[in-house]
Amino acid sequence: MSLFPYLIAISDRRLINARRFSKLLEAKNITMSQLGNAVYQQKNRYLFNVVDTELFELLLSKTAPAKSRPHAARQGDSHKHPTFCSYLPTKNSANENELICISCDPTTFSHGESTFPSDTPIILIENSDCFTFSDDFLLAMQLDDLLGKALIVLSSGNAITHKQSMRWLSSFEMVYYCPDYDLAGIIIYETLCRHLNKPPVFVVPSNLITYQKYCFKPKKPESLLKAIEKVDNLGLPEQLKTLFSQGLGFIEQEVFLGEIHE
Numbered sequence: 295m296s297l298f299p300y301l302i303a304i305s306d307r308r309l310i311n312a313r314r315f316s317k318l319l320e321a322k323n324i325t326m327s328q329l330g331n332a333v334y335q336q337k338n339r340y341l342f343n344v345v346d347t348e349l350f351e352l353l354l355s356k357t358a359p360a361k362s363r364p365h366a367a368r369q370g371d372s373h374k375h376p377t378f379c380s381y382l383p384t385k386n387s388a389n390e391n392e393l394i395c396i397s398c399d400p401t402t403f404s405h406g407e408s409t410f411p412s413d414t415p416i417i418l419i420e421n422s423d424c425f426t427f428s429d430d431f432l433l434a435m436q437l438d439d440l441l442g443k444a445l446i447v448l449s450s451g452n453a454i455t456h457k458q459s460m461r462w463l464s465s466f467e468m469v470y471y472c473p474d475y476d477l478a479g480i481i482i483y484e485t486l487c488r489h490l491n492k493p494p495v496f497v498v499p500s501n502l503i504t505y506q507k508y509c510f511k512p513k514k515p516e517s518l519l520k521a522i523e524k525v526d527n528l529g530l531p532e533q534l535k536t537l538f539s540q541g542l543g544f545i546e547q548e549v550f551l552g553e554i555h556e
Contacts (some may be wrong), residue, residue, distance in 0.1 A: 296318075296357055297315075297318045297319070297322070297353060297357045298354070298357040298358055300314075300315045300318065301350070301353060301354045301357065302354075304342045304344060304350075305354075307341070309335055309336075309339040309340060309341055310332075310339070310340055310342055311338050311339070311340070312326070312332040312340035312342065313338070315332075315342070322353075324349070324353075328346060328349065329344060329345065329346055329349055329350060329353075330342055330343045330344040330345040330346065330350075331343050331345065378399060378400070379397060379398060379399035379458060380397075380398045380399075380453070380456035380457075380458045380459040381395055381396070381397055381398070382395065382396040382398065382447050382448070382454075382459060382462070383395055383425070383447070383448040384396050384445050384446065384447045384448070385425070385428060385445070385446040386445055387428075387440075387441050387442055387443065387444050387445070387446055388414075388442055388443055388444075391428070391429075391446075396447075396462065398456070398458035398459050398461065398462040399458055400458065410445060410466075412465060412466055412467050413466075413467050413468070414443070414444065414445055414466060415440050415443055415444040415445070415466075415468050415469075415470065416444065416445050416447060416463060416466045416468065416469045416470065417432065417437060417440065417444045417445070417446045417447065417469075417470045417472065418447050418449035418454060418469065418470065418471045418472060418473075418494070419431065419446060419447065419448060419449060419472050419547075420449055420450070420451065420472060420473045420474055420479065420547055421474070421546070421547055421548060422448060422450075423548055423551060424472070424547050424548060424550070424551060425446065425448040427551055428446050429441060430551060430552075431472075431547075431550055431551060432446075434499060434550035434551070434552070435472055435497050435499050435550065436499050436500065437470060437472075437497065440470075444470075449471075449473075449482075451478070451482065452482060454482065454486070455482060455485045455486065455489075457489075460486065460489040460490060463486070463490055463494075464489070464490050464491045467492065468492075468495070469486075469490065469492075469494035469495065470494060470495045470497050471483055471486060471494040471495065471496055471497060472497045472547060473496075473547065474544065474545065474546045474547050475498075475502075475534060475537060475538075475544055475545040475546075475547070476512070476517075476521065476544035476545070476546075477512070477517040477518075477520055477521040477524070477544070480521055480524045480525070480528070480530070481524075483496050483528070483530075484524070484528065487528075496528075496530050496531065496534075498530070498531040498533050498534055499550075500533070502531075502533040502534070502536075502537055503533055503536050503537055503540065505537070505545055505549055505550070506537055506540050506541035506545075507541075508541075508545055508549045509537070509538075509541030509542060509543035509544060509545055510543045510544060510545075510546075511542065511543045512543060512544055518538060518542070518543065518544070521538055521544070522535055522538050522539065525538070
């Protein structure tokens, strides 16, 4: 629980639960008597009078929801607020795999438009080696027919779920998502489905089950059960459920590169 709603209630002269408020203050090494005094009104309800206004304003500033990355940094944790802009390392396979960096921010693509046609296929690849050797990887994913047409994006785990990245992705008609085959990959897919104009294609090669010997057991056994449940709920390809059930674990996508890149 955060101090902020209590501080706002005190500012508005509303009653608070002084015991809970005291515990929240103690977590920050501040006693309630340092800040002011609580006056009993009714059971578990107190009117709090601020004595140290400077300390009160400092607490209010530090606990308020961050409005920007710099604001969050001044509160001691910049990660409490998303960055203003996202950057997507991208290969343009239509131009001899030209390597470019796409900047996605609120001032660019103001209406969701892109410098690339909306019918350009977008392929999201989770990990850097698979992105580096994308021609070989996409052959294993049975997406090689898109080479020469697609933009190939290094999606880097949760980084692709940045608000501005998803806004840029929404300007395209077809997005293919190539994740690690684990719970985290499925959760990222769920996020993309919620925010893109059209759900992406969760890429699963038809011979996926032949890779089950490379499955590893997750640190948390319950994550495997959750992944299997989500496969059913999201209507993902049946091969994925078979892999999890028979291999009793997950697969990282680098296994599809084979021995050639060892």
